[in-house]
Amino acid sequence: MDFNKVVAERRSVRKFTDHYVTDEQLSEAMEAVRMTPSWANTQCWEFIALRDKEVIKRLVEESYPKNPATSCSLDASLILVACYNTKKSGFYKEFSFNNIGTWGMFDLGMACQTLSLKLHEMGLGSVVVGAYDNGKAKEILGIGGDYEIAAIMPVGEPAGETPAPKRREVADFLHTDKFTK
Numbered sequence: 001m002d003f004n005k006v007v008a009e010r011r012s013v014r015k016f017t018d019h020y021v022t023d024e025q026l027s028e029a030m031e032a033v034r035m036t037p038s039w040a041n042t043q044c045w046e047f048i049a050l051r052d053k054e055v056i057k058r059l060v061e062e063s064y065p066k067n068p069a070t071s072c073s074l075d076a077s078l079i080l081v082a083c084y085n086t087k088k089s090g091f092y093k094e095f096s097f098n099n100i101g102t103w104g105m106f107d108l109g110m111a112c113q114t115l116s117l118k119l120h121e122m123g124l125g126s127v128v129v130g131a132y133d134n135g136k137a138k139e140i141l142g143i144g145g146d147y148e149i150a151a152i153m154p155v156g157e158p159a160g161e162t163p164a165p166k167r168r169e170v171a172d173f174l175h176t177d178k179f180t181k
């Protein structure tokens with residue numbers, strides 16, 4: 001698929017058909033994720049491929065019912081939990097180049113963007129879920145130590161079209177030579 005078309009037509013998908021996302025489809029998408037750039041090529045990402053309906057149900061029960069992505073998580077045959085090692089990105093040895101420690105999230109944002117674009121190119125859809133109870137999710141999934149969750153992404157075949165939300169015009173966010181707001 002043409003790159004501009006993939007970028008323009010990808011949508012956050014919150015309604016899935018009953019198509020089962022196969023392990024082959026998962027592998028193909030993950031092969032694309034591997035190619036994502038990262039801080040000093042540290043590749044701090046870890047993904048949990050969640051298939052267990054009981055675990056998914058527990059995760060959803062601990063989510064916010066008003067989140068538009070909550071109910072589609074129950075229908076998804078695959079939920080990807082994007083995690084990262086907090087001690088890799090942004091560090092040189094013990095020294096942190098960013099004292100607010102956000103480079104790990106940046107790397108994961110890039111990885112999740114690669115993933116969502118690749119899934120779209122494959123005819124699949126996904127949505128980045130950021131509004132969930134982080135502490136409860138980590139407990140359910142056994143995540144601890146130096147690891148954090150960046151986002152949760154239900155994946156499936158889109159059931160119908162999703163209208164494109166409005167975007168800001170380039171002139172509104174592109175500044176020339178100095179910041180103009």
Ligand SMILES: Cc1cc2nc3c(=O)[nH]c(=O)nc-3n(C[C@H](O)[C@H](O)[C@H](O)COP(=O)(O)O)c2cc1C
Nearest residue numbers: 010011012067068069127128129130131132164165
């Ligand atoms: C960091 C981040 C967190 C998000 N969290 C949620 C969420 O919790 N629930 C949800 O329904 N959508 C969530 N979204 C999806 C956005 O609402 C969506 O990307 C935006 O409305 C633009 O729509 P589009 O992706 O279809 O272009 C999130 C997106 C990002 C990048």
